[in-house]
Amino acid sequence: MPPIPLLSHPLPDSLVAWRDGQPVSRNAFMAHARALAAQMPEGRRHYLAHCADRYRFAVTLAAGLTSGRTGLLPSTFNATVASQLKAFAEDAFVVTDDPRLATDLPLLMFPDESPAPADDEPIPAIPADHPVAWVFTSGSTGDPVPHRKTWGKLVANVRAERGELGLAADTPFAVLGTVPPQHMYGFETTVLMPLLCGGQLVAERPFFPTEITERLAALPAPRLLVTTPFHLRNLLESGQAVPAADRVVSATAPLDVGLARRAEAAFGCPLLEIYGSTETSQLATRRTLDGPQWRLFPNVCLSQRDDACWASGGHVEAPMPLADVIAIDGPRAFRLCGRNSDLVNVAGKRSSVGYLSAQLLAVEGVRDGAFFMPDTAPADDIGRPAALAVAPGMSARQVLAGLRERIDPVFLPRPLILLDQLPRNATGKLPREVCDRLLSEHREAAP
Amino acid sequence: MTDTPATDALRLEVAEQIVSALNLDVTAQEIEPDAPLYGDGLGLDSIDILEVALVLSKRYGFTLRSDNEDNVRIFASLASLADYVATHRSQ
Numbered sequence: 001m002p003p004i005p006l007l008s009h010p011l012p013d014s015l016v017a018w019r020d021g022q023p024v025s026r027n028a029f030m031a032h033a034r035a036l037a038a039q040m041p042e043g044r045r046h047y048l049a050h051c052a053d054r055y056r057f058a059v060t061l062a063a064g065l066t067s068g069r070t071g072l073l074p075s076t077f078n079a080t081v082a083s084q085l086k087a088f089a090e091d092a093f094v095v096t097d098d099p100r101l102a103t104d105l106p107l108l109m110f111p112d113e114s115p116a117p118a119d120d121e122p123i124p125a126i127p128a129d130h131p132v133a134w135v136f137t138s139g140s141t142g143d144p145v146p147h148r149k150t151w152g153k154l155v156a157n158v159r160a161e162r163g164e165l166g167l168a169a170d171t172p173f174a175v176l177g178t179v180p181p182q183h184m185y186g187f188e189t190t191v192l193m194p195l196l197c198g199g200q201l202v203a204e205r206p207f208f209p210t211e212i213t214e215r216l217a218a219l220p221a222p223r224l225l226v227t228t229p230f231h232l233r234n235l236l237e238s239g240q241a242v243p244a245a246d247r248v249v250s251a252t253a254p255l256d257v258g259l260a261r262r263a264e265a266a267f268g269c270p271l272l273e274i275y276g277s278t279e280t281s282q283l284a285t286r287r288t289l290d291g292p293q294w295r296l297f298p299n300v301c302l303s304q305r306d307d308a309c310w311a312s313g314g315h316v317e318a319p320m321p322l323a324d325v326i327a328i329d330g331p332r333a334f335r336l337c338g339r340n341s342d343l344v345n346v347a348g349k350r351s352s353v354g355y356l357s358a359q360l361l362a363v364e365g366v367r368d369g370a371f372f373m374p375d376t377a378p379a380d381d382i383g384r385p386a387a388l389a390v391a392p393g394m395s396a397r398q399v400l401a402g403l404r405e406r407i408d409p410v411f412l413p414r415p416l417i418l419l420d421q422l423p424r425n426a427t428g429k430l431p432r433e434v435c436d437r438l439l440s441e442h443r444e445a446a447p
Numbered sequence: 448m449t450d451t452p453a454t455d456a457l458r459l460e461v462a463e464q465i466v467s468a469l470n471l472d473v474t475a476q477e478i479e480p481d482a483p484l485y486g487d488g489l490g491l492d493s494i495d496i497l498e499v500a501l502v503l504s505k506r507y508g509f510t511l512r513s514d515n516e517d518n519v520r521i522f523a524s525l526a527s528l529a530d531y532v533a534t535h536r537s538q
Binding site: 207208210230347397401410414443 | 472510
């Protein structure tokens with residue numbers, strides 16, 4: 001496969017991004033990337049783009065690609081992750097826009113000053129087999145599992161995504177995201193898709209409802225809002241007046257039909273869900289209001305074997321078992337029928353019971369412990385896990401402080417129940433009903 | 448706009464709404480006014496902040512934005528959050 005250009009925007013002054021309400025041209029973007037690439041430390045081939053600002057993240061990505069480097073995309077960044085990354089790639093360095101970031105890894109502050117662009121900054125073509133990034137999932141044993149993403153496959157994926165979302169190939173579109181650029185969904189849909197399909201990304205990541213509606217209203221049409229069920233519900237329940245959009249895109253967790261209906265009415269456009277995973281990238285779309293059936297991306301295959309459904313072909317880098325129970329209805333059609341119980345999904349962030357339990361056991365002073373997903377959660381619950389632990393002489397707060405250094409805080413257990421010993425059965429397992437009973441006793445005892 | 452310090456009653460009311468919105472394991476009275484809401488104190492994260500903001504903004508009629516640094520200050524503690532409510536409430 002021949003090399004593929006970094007950007008698909010046809011002219012030097014085609015718009016690539018919006019930043020603080022101002023447009024950024026292809027030329028200005030490439031000049032910024034060229035300047036950053038020149039500052040990257042010689043001989044270090046792996047970088048971590050720790051930039052909350054999506055424009056800076058994209059410039060860092062472009063600088064890495066043009067200089068033949070590979071990105072590292074962990075799901076969260078803390079001291080434990082930094083040492084894991086160093087063990088994975090000892091030449092790793094961090095590009096950040098956060099002056100307070102403390103880490104052992106070498107730091108390069110993102111330079112906001114960019115040189116005046118030349119009249120026609122060249123657009124480099126990137127080899128299809130270039131490793132763009134390693135993304136990490138949380139495995140089941142406590143060690144992060146790396147997954148390689150190559151340029152040709154990522155390009156195929158987001159070009160297919162444009163088509164599946166029903167966006168015309170020749171009309172530039174603007175993409176506003178409430179999700180971070182570092183996770184696969186945000187990386188693909190809010191960064192790569194605009195860069196590779198002639199669209200415009202938006203630097204800001206709006207958080208509160210007013211910010212989302214104002215940012216969206218300020219963008220030219222056609223415009224997309226890329227979000228999650230959690231953010232969408234919060235926005236619609238705020239009662240804010242919502243501007244028209246051309247597509248609303250949701251992923252990370254199943255969306256209920258009622259919320260989808262409200263969203264389509266409010267934004268006056270189709271709401272499309274994306275199904276995928278960090279390992280496989282995005283695999284399918286559906287318009288929630290059209291029913292439970294998903295439509296697979298072109299060239300991707302699903303097959304059942306060994307009690308799992310496997311995805312392969314197309315842009316999928318290597319055949320991969322999926323975390324969901326899947327009913328295959330046709331070559332490009334399937335339904336989701338529940339998930340494997342190990343998966344933890346808190347407002348769209350994913351981990352596993354096995355990984356979280358391993359992190360709990362690694363906290364100094366914890367003798368035994370396990371995470372579990374409560375069975376009794378109400379339907380609109382955002383899916384917080386609970387945990388049991390044996391930690392003589394420690395308070396729950398001390399155990400939580402130890403955990404906080406190791407895991408993304410959204411996965412901190414609510415509650416953490418301290419016990420003298422875990423109620424393991426003869427095979428060492430923790431029966432579900434015992435966990436749920438302990439949880440309800442704990443809740444009844446709480447004030 | 449000058450800051451209006453929250454009364455103890457408003458502080459308790461805000462604490463009660465935090466506890467009920469988030470299903471916390473503590474009572475409203477147990478939330479220390481000056482302890483951090485984020486991180487090591489009450490242990491709230493950005494998901495909680497959005498939920499709390501939704502409940503409080505509907506109850507007291509104000510909107511929040513994070514594009515300024517105020518957000519960190521507003522959600523620093525129960526006391527600072529209640530003061531913000533006292534100053535910006537319209538109902």
